[in-house]
Structures are given as structure tokens and as C-alpha cells.
Amino acid sequence: LGKYDDAIWHYERFLSRAKPAGDLKTAVEDFVRQMRAELEKKAMSQLPTEPGPDNTIKTQPDSSSTPPVVSSKVAVPDVEPWYADGFGWGLTGVGVLAAASSGYLLLDAADLEDQANTEDRQDVREQLRNKAGSRRLAGAIVGVVGAGLLVTGVIKLVVHSSPKRERVMTSWGVRLTGSGVQVFGSF
Numbered sequence: 001l002g003k004y005d006d007a008i009w010h011y012e013r014f015l016s017r018a019k020p021a022g023d024l025k026t027a028v029e030d031f032v033r034q035m036r037a038e039l040e041k042k043a044m045s046q047l048p049t050e051p052g053p054d055n056t057i058k059t060q061p062d063s064s065s066t067p068p069v070v071s072s073k074v075a076v077p078d079v080e081p082w083y084a085d086g087f088g089w090g091l092t093g094v095g096v097l098a099a100a101s102s103g104y105l106l107l108d109a110a111d112l113e114d115q116a117n118t119e120d121r122q123d124v125r126e127q128l129r130n131k132a133g134s135r136r137l138a139g140a141i142v143g144v145v146g147a148g149l150l151v152t153g154v155i156k157l158v159v160h161s162s163p164k165r166e167r168v169m170t171s172w173g174v175r176l177t178g179s180g181v182q183v184f185g186s187f
Contacts, residue, residue, distance in 0.1 A: 004035040004042075011035075091153030098146025105139030151181060 011032050014020070020028065109132045116128035155174065175182045 004039045008032055008035050008039075085157055088153050088156035091149050091156060093153070095146050095148070095150025095153055098142050098149060100146075102139045102143030102146055105135045105142060109133070109135035109139060155183065 011028050015025070015028055015032075112128050112132035112135065116125045116132065119125040119128060152174075173183075
């Protein structure tokens with residue numbers, strides 16, 4: 001398909017992780033050499049896309065027809081590593097805080113329910129049970145939202161863009177189903 005960079009990456013990964021031996025190793029190394037040769041051929045047939053090395057063409061003082069030419073280097077932005085993804089960490093952190101708040105609200109609701117069970121007066125018992133029900137509902141809502149943020153943050157960190165992953169990953173998605181969350185795609 002002409003995707004030599006991707007294929008080389010996969011073959012080298014196979015060689016480093018599977019550590020094949022014999023004919024298989026030789027065949028894979030031959031494939032890598034062939035693809036590198038194809039990449040070189042392709043590069044030789046294309047026009048340059050970047051300026052040349054940092055050289056200055058010097059002219060003699062008496063030749064005034066062309067001024068000296070100075071080439072400059074183009075800065076290529078670096079891709080941050082996955083652990084520098086502030087948005088992913090922010091989502092994960094808010095998710096953890098929401099889950100902790102949910103736990104507190106649910107424990108407080110259980111404590112209020114216990115107090116209501118030991119209360120003698122009917123009106124106070126009803127007030128305590130109403131508070132417990134409200135805290136239980138708030139705890140459940142905050143817990144679901146927190147779990148969603150936590151999962152989203154972790155997925156954002158796992159699927160963080162990096163040069164190799166950009167070449168390999170083609171598509172992905174997250175879908176809520178009746179029984180849980182599905183993460184799908186081709187990586």
C-alpha cells in the first residue's frame with residue numbers, strides 16, 4: 001500500500017518483542033531493508049520540502065549581480081509525551097474528586113438512615129430519612145458523573161497522540177451500551 005513507515009515500525013516492533021529466530025527473522029529483516037530502500041527511492045524522486053543545510057553562499061566583492069543567500073532552519077514542534085497531557089490529567093483528577101465526594105455523600109446518607117432508625121419522634125425520623133434520600137441521590141449522581149470523567153480522563157491519557165501512534169491508529173470511539181462502556185477502533 002506504500003505505507004512503508006508504518007510497516008517498518010510494525011516489523012521492528014515484532015523483531016524487538018517476539019524475538020524471532022532463523023528464517024523468520026531473516027525474512028522480516030529483508031522486508032525492512034526492502035521498505036527502507038523503497039523509502040529512499042521515493043525520497044530521491046520527490047522535490048525537497050525543507051531548506052538545505054545551514055550554509056551561506058559567499059560571493060566575491062566584485063560580483064554584484066546576486067546578493068548572498070542565507071538559508072535558515074525550520075523549527076519542527078515537538079510532540080509532548082503522554083504524561084504531559086494536562087487535559088487528560090485534569091479530567092482524571094476531577095473524576096477522582098467527584099468519586100470521593102460521592103463516597104462521602106453515600107456514607108453520610110447511611111449514617112443519617114441509622115440515626116433515623118434510632119430516633120423516637122416520628123417527625124424527626126421523617127426529616128432524617130428525607131435528608132438521607134437526598135444525599136443518596138446526590139451521591140449517586142456525583143458518582144456517575146465522576147466515574148464518567150475518570151474513565152474519559154484515563155482514555156484521553158492512553159490514547160494521547162504521539163508520533164508512532166499517529167501513524168498506527170486509524171480510528172477509535174467510545175460507546176455507552178446497556179451493560180457498560182465499549183471502547184472500539186483499529187489501532
